[in-house]
Amino acid sequence: DAGVIQSPRHEVTEMGQEVTLRCKPISGHDYLFWYRQTMMRGLELLIYFNNNVPIDDSGMPEDRFSAKMPNASFSTLKIQPSEPRDSAVYFCASSPGTSGRETQYFGPGTRLTVL
Amino acid sequence: GDSVTQMEGPVTLSEEAFLTINCTYTATGYPSLFWYVQYPGEGLQLLLKATKADDKGSNKGFEATYRKETTSFHLEKGSVQVSDSAVYFCALTRNTNAGKSTFGDGTTLTVKP
Numbered sequence: 001d002a003g004v005i006q007s008p009r010h011e012v013t014e015m016g017q018e019v020t021l022r023c024k025p026i027s028g029h030d031y032l033f034w035y036r037q038t039m040m041r042g043l044e045l046l047i048y049f050n051n052n053v054p055i056d057d058s059g060m061p062e063d064r065f066s067a068k069m070p071n072a073s074f075s076t077l078k079i080q081p082s083e084p085r086d087s088a089v090y091f092c093a094s095s096p097g098t099s100g101r102e103t104q105y106f107g108p109g110t111r112l113t114v115l
Numbered sequence: 116g117d118s119v120t121q122m123e124g125p126v127t128l129s130e131e132a133f134l135t136i137n138c139t140y141t142a143t144g145y146p147s148l149f150w151y152v153q154y155p156g157e158g159l160q161l162l163l164k165a166t167k168a169d170d171k172g173s174n175k176g177f178e179a180t181y182r183k184e185t186t187s188f189h190l191e192k193g194s195v196q197v198s199d200s201a202v203y204f205c206a207l208t209r210n211t212n213a214g215k216s217t218f219g220d221g222t223t224l225t226v227k228p
Contacts, residue, residue, distance in 0.1 A: 101208070
């Protein structure tokens with residue numbers, strides 16, 4: 001398997017623009033997680049899905065952020081409008097199960113810069 | 116709620132030195148414990164894990180033992196290499212929390228030749 005795939009790897013945009021980040025989880029994994037990593041706040045869980053259904057979005061910073069998972073092989077994280085404080089590395093991860101013993105498999109991340 | 120506390124970094128060692136990165140946790144029930152490693156420009160990847168008390172996880176010369184009595188999962192390596200330079204994250208997952216993990220803040224390790 002190719003692992004978790006994220007695109008784009010780098011995104012530079014201007015304040016106010018819409019940004020869409022994409023993720024393809026590992027086939028057969030039931031859980032998908034979106035994280036944000038910054039120097040100031042470390043690794044933050046934004047939202048996660050089970051079988052394409054959002055389970056916990058309490059980490060989504062505000063209404064400008066939205067996430068969807070239309071099918072088992074694709075998810076998007078959208079920021080509209082983007083702000084400079086959204087600059088961070090965004091990771092997608094997937095996991096195969098629910099026992100609590102499973103590993104999370106991370107993608108390479110998308111480095112977002114909002115000017 | 117659940118929490119993971121890691122030894123503050125950054126940590127700088129010479130090659131072949133002994134490494135310890137401390138990790139303690141707070142959680143109800145019986146969590147599984149993980150160490151993830153993040154190399155520059157990459158995502159996190161599993162280094163090792165332990166799913167019950169007294170289990171020892173090991174990989175690539177790294178070890179950590181799940182100590183329920185001290186709620187700890189300290190990472191150790193007997194002889195570090197320059198290639199071990201990375202950020203190390205301790206994490207826990209509870210089986211009653213549907214796979215959601217709690218991560219520590221990460222500890223940056225730099226190994227000098």
